[in-house]
Amino acid sequence: MISLYDVSVWYQTANRPVLSQINLSIDEGELVLVAGRTGSGKSTLLGTVNALVPRFTGGRREGRVELDGHDISQAAPRELADRIGYVGQDPAAGFVTDTVESELAFTMEQLGTAPALMRARVEETLDLLGIADLRGRALSTLSGGQQQRVAIGAVLTAQPRVLLLDEPTSALDPVAAEDVIALLSRLVHDLGITVVAAEHRMERVVEHADAVLLVEAGTVRYGDPRELLATSPVVPPLVDLGRRSGWHPLPLTVRDGRRAARTEREQLSSSPLPGPASSGPGLDATGIVVRYGSTVAVAGVDLHAPAGQVTALMGRNGSGKSSLLWAVHGAGPRQGGTVTVAGAPPGPIALVPQSASDLLFWASVGEELAQAEQEAGAEPGSCSDLLDRFAPGIDRDQHPRDLSIGQQLALVLALQLARRAEVVLLDEPTRGLDYAGKHELTRVLRGLAEEGRVVVVATHDVEFVAQTCQQVVVMAEAEVVSAGPTRQLLPGSALLATQVAKVYAPVPLLTVAEVLEARGRR
DSSP states (O other): OEEEEEEEEEOTTOSSOSEEEEEEEEOTTOEEEEEESTTSSHHHHHHHHTTHHHHTTOSEEEEEEEETTEEOTTOOGGGGTTTEEEEOSSGGGGOOSSBHHHHHHHHHHHHTOOHHHHHHHHHHHHHHHTOGGGTTSBGGGSOHHHHHHHHHHHHHTTOOSEEEEESSSTTSOHHHHHHHHHHHHHHHHHHOOEEEEEOSOHHHHGGGOSEEEEEETTEEEEEOHHHHHTTOSOOOHHHHHHHHHTOSSOOOSHHHHHHHTHHHHHHHTTOOOOOOOOOOSEEEEEEEEEEETTEEEEEEEEEEEETTSEEEEEOSTTSSHHHHHHHHHTSSOOSEEEEEETTBOOOOEEEEOSSGGGGOOSSSHHHHHHHHHHHHTOOTTHHHHHHHHHSTTOOTTSOGGGSOHHHHHHHHHHHHHTTOOSEEEEESTTTTOOHHHHHHHHHHHHHHHHTTOEEEEEOSOHHHHHHHOSEEEEEETTEEEEEEEHHHHTTTOTTTOOHHHHHHTTSOOOSHHHHHHHHHHO
């Protein structure tokens, strides 16, 4: 259905092609997971299929792209809107109207669809996506999962044969992510739509995928998920566990993992486990209140984040996590409450926001790095070294706005962490980062904590929390509903448990490293 023949893509400042001599064919009615390191070219590959690359990105493309045997290499994206739908990494950035219903109708209006047919398609899409109750809602009031479904619906009303999605679940809580993945699976199985999704949170998608498309070093490998993941440099925790354990076939689902670990689970049940880290002085936010008009985003919340630990702030989309972080930082609204660090007014606080590009101002990556080092009084090259740990290979002459979302995040992380603030707040810092980048971020944040700094991470990434954070604070409906050591809260939660925790339950193991350690003790 989709075929690429000798496709190569260069960007203006790059000294080598992002994609080189790609030959690929994807069948109709398949769910394809696009995987690869941060900055490997996944977004470029998606944009190549629907002609966004190079028309809206600059650069140069060679080769031929076909859809159902017809050459679409020279077609404009607008000419493909009724055949290839595209949802970017930030769905809200693609909205052009104010309400759900008008957004669903917009594409059809541009295509000149008859009013009666337009009305029928809007109703069908509302029912298909389960968002009929949202039809009159303002887009700005929707949660992340709701916005994602509306963005998908906005392209589905044109009835495309192909749906391309870039990081569809990376900013969603576990429940919203499951809803979106279930929707994609339904589109594939019930409507025969071909879905191609690039996703760093592979554990959420791989069990539903018919094939994996692995992008690495400008080339691609395409095939059966188990075959490709057996040698892939990026794999979800469950597959990593299977490879280290020698399990055949490789487990793609928790059920597969539990069956493979049945005997070992019984043997490890009595293994001693490390206890929770001790608490101590740190950041104390007391009685924090944040309101936006009549909407209460944070309702008198108390947050204690000990120095020397990494604290996770979790909860569904819209629960108040970001509002709490901004209020603690001081740049966001706060109608009540106080913030102290070790009993005194706080010094400099670093904040990495969800929209990392908001903190990028210079014309090149190199200028951003140099400016951050100068402002922080850091040793020349130290910020650059930090960036290479998160996302290696970024061209220092490249404009920051031309980076992928994950690369922009890696850059902002390097810029902010170089400032050596006593309090570091991070809002969804793993969005767009591959597993290797997350491991490096874990090392950096734990290093900051060991230096006695306060580190708070708002995230939906339970796998990252398990390997990084010593305590978890869970929010819901603008309030804190639970708090405690990571080891106590995550294993027993149906929504927050990691893949490893689900495989070994009721043994409270959270990560692959903990399983290997428990085996060593045994």
